[in-house]
Amino acid sequence: MSEKKMPKLRSAEWFGTQDKNGFMYRSWMKNQGIPDHEFQGKPIIGICNTWSELTPCNAHFRQLAEYVKRGILEAGGFPVEFPVFSSGESNLRPTAMLTRNLASMDVEESIRGNPMDAVVLLVGCDKTTPALLMGAASVDLPTIVVSGGPMLNGKLNGKDIGSGTAVWQLHEQMKAGTITLHQFMSAESGMSRSAGTCNTMGTASTMACMAEALGTSLPHNAAIPAVDSRRYVLAHMSGIRIVEMVREDLRLSKILTREAFENAIRVNAAIGGSTNAVIHLKAIAGRIGVPLALEDWTRIGRGTPTIVDLMPSGRYLMEEFYYAGGLPGAIRRLGEGGLLPHPDAPTVNGNSLWANCAEAPVYDDEVIRKLDQPLLADGGICILRGNLAPNGAVLKPSAATPALMQHTGKAVVFEDFDHYKARIVDPELEVDASSILVMKNCGPKGYPGMAEVGNMGLPPKLLAQGVTDMVRISDARMSGTAYGTVVLHVAPEAMAGGPLGIVRDGDTITLDCAGGILNLHVSDAEIAERLAARAKTLPSGPKSGYQQLYIEHVLQADEGCDFDFLVGSRGSAVPKHSH
Structure with a gap:
């Protein structure tokens, strides 16, 4: 000491x-x-x-x-x-x-x-x-x-299952009719086996x-x-x-x-x-x-290989990650490949980040892969901008289908999460595998708190045809355990007057992850006209208590969703005593 x-x-x-x-x-x-x-x-x-x-x-x-x-x-x-x-x-x-x-x-x-x-x-x-x-x-x-x-690790039928990820996978299989309700429910007690x-x-x-x-x-x-x-x-x-x-x-x-x-x-x-x-x-x-x-996520993150082979992107779970060498092992691989931007950055134990990891062992090259054998060659978060997301949106390439990361399709629109739940199961829904599912009003203000509903489940009739992924776009978040070609955090959100709020059924949208583009194929003049009309219909009126404070002061996703009055460090000065 x-x-x-x-x-x-x-x-x-x-x-x-x-x-x-x-x-x-x-x-x-x-x-x-x-x-x-x-x-x-x-x-x-x-x-x-x-x-x-x-x-x-x-x-x-x-x-x-x-x-x-x-x-x-x-x-x-x-x-x-x-x-x-x-x-x-x-x-x-x-x-x-x-x-x-x-x-x-x-x-x-x-x-x-x-x-x-x-x-x-x-x-x-x-x-x-x-x-x-x-x-x-x-x-x-x-x-x-x-x-x-x-x-x-979770267990089902003698095999490992991942918490969260297994729920999404099994639920989609049940909706597609490939497993029964009993098989789905049998996973419940085995998924979460410990604190x-x-x-x-x-x-x-x-x-x-x-x-x-x-x-x-x-x-x-x-x-x-x-x-x-x-x-x-x-x-x-x-x-x-x-x-x-x-x-x-x-x-x-x-x-x-x-x-x-x-x-x-x-x-x-x-x-x-x-x-x-x-x-x-x-x-x-x-x-x-x-x-x-x-x-910064584009400048620093893009081009970085994903070398940790864990669900939902890969095969293994956190137990295997620790036994394989944990985060120090992964950081050592980055550092040896010249991919650690600042090796000398200090840490709480008094050593630099690199000093903590330079000799870290890696015990399993399947779980923590070598840089030349990555799970994904470019795993950096994809930042998107365009007339549909002027202030940005994000997509996780390691959880997406490569063929869909450059895609143009017709929008199938849901006004909010309740509308999505009611409409997605409609057998008459006009949708096919090339469609783009668009959900509005699920951002920081619109669904107060920006719920993890962005990984919309696919239409049951397409699941039954064997479709496993579609492009989905929303101003919501998604669970880190989820997967799919899902565009999230669209900013400004629909409830804040963002262009997402004016998308209509049948509108054409282009997603280009490589180019960082998310565009709505509607003229600037029509977008302006639709936005002006929508501004007159945006709901208002007080919520109760904390939710009202949240709606009034929360920043948008690109700004971290903090409250505007909380940004910045106020220091550790001792308040005056009351005695």
Whole structure:
């Protein structure tokens, strides 16, 4: 452990004075059985916990926190655990994305207003990782991420199945009539066999990888299975390290640099990461004050081979990824091929990202492939622009059908998700395999929170004909566990007056991923005329409570869907006391 002298502690503003205020702060804390010496110059380390029985991914965090505490105590700090809003994807309606910003506000104010010198973020389920990093970035204390880890491989008929991905696949097979309802339901109990996040390269695993690639966690944090004892060792070691970070004044702003985000973009392409990373990284960057644009995903990510062979893009699951070498192994492959933009970017353990990965072993070349034998030659997120998406849209090439990534077809339009659900099953629906499914009003404002409904299921009558993929376009998001040739995050969204809102049945649309183009074959004059007419019919009127705040202040997808008043770091200055 570092012997560097402890700097002046922020917590001393609460506990370090011999007056009325110091008396009261210490006295109230002592009702928990805390002895006096714990307040004598020890760093107070907050453990920000998203444990909740309503967030199954994070249901083991009570135990995980205990191991973090062991490390903090061993290193001479004093741990204080506190709860924050747990934005769990699996149960929370209408979508956990609606409350990502709410959770980030909870985190920010909990950290700023309380006596802590540093913070450990316990994250897992999709939105908890970006929410906690966003909130912590707005305060900028020494911060380390401890993820909960992925669940064990799912099992069905003696074979591995991936959480989330199996649901989409089996449901499509049932609609096509190739499996029965009984066969579909039999997968339910075997899909989620342990605590932990989705075991595919969905959004939760993607964001765990992003946290590690950004340098905010210890090596291997992303992939150790949730129930593996090594997950608890990592939690213990993170507790030790956060106390050392206080001595070094290693604040989050020293880790979350422009170079760190560029590394993360490149790593996201290599792992076949979720499109949701585009929104979340932008939001985190916005909080710490780092400029990040959609074009950065094209400039840095495109041309990067996808070398991690995981569902939904590939064959394996997070267990195999960890056993094969985990994220350090994948980063080593990138670095040896000259594809790591900034090897010297610092990380929370005091080493550079490359120093952490340069000797990392790779045990299985099928799971973590060599650069000259990739799963996909170009796995970078495809950024699209055009008259249908003036401010951009995204597509994940590693989950798409290559033949559809340059495609022109006629639009079949759904006004919202309810309209889609009612219309897609109509046997009289005028649609064929070349059609493009277009869904409106599912963006940040339109379906408050921008739900993961963009991977629209295909028309049953086409599934029965053997069609397995079609081009789909919406202003929604999709689960990182999903797949298909799906254009997402169209900005501006329909509800914000974007051109997506004026698409009609039969309109011709061209998708050109290679050229980065998404165009509606309608004249500029007619587009302007349709937009003017639609502006008069856009719904208005108050929602209730938080939803109204969300609709009024949420930024568009290309800006990270943060609230306009939350962008930027407000620092760790101690608020005035009230006594």
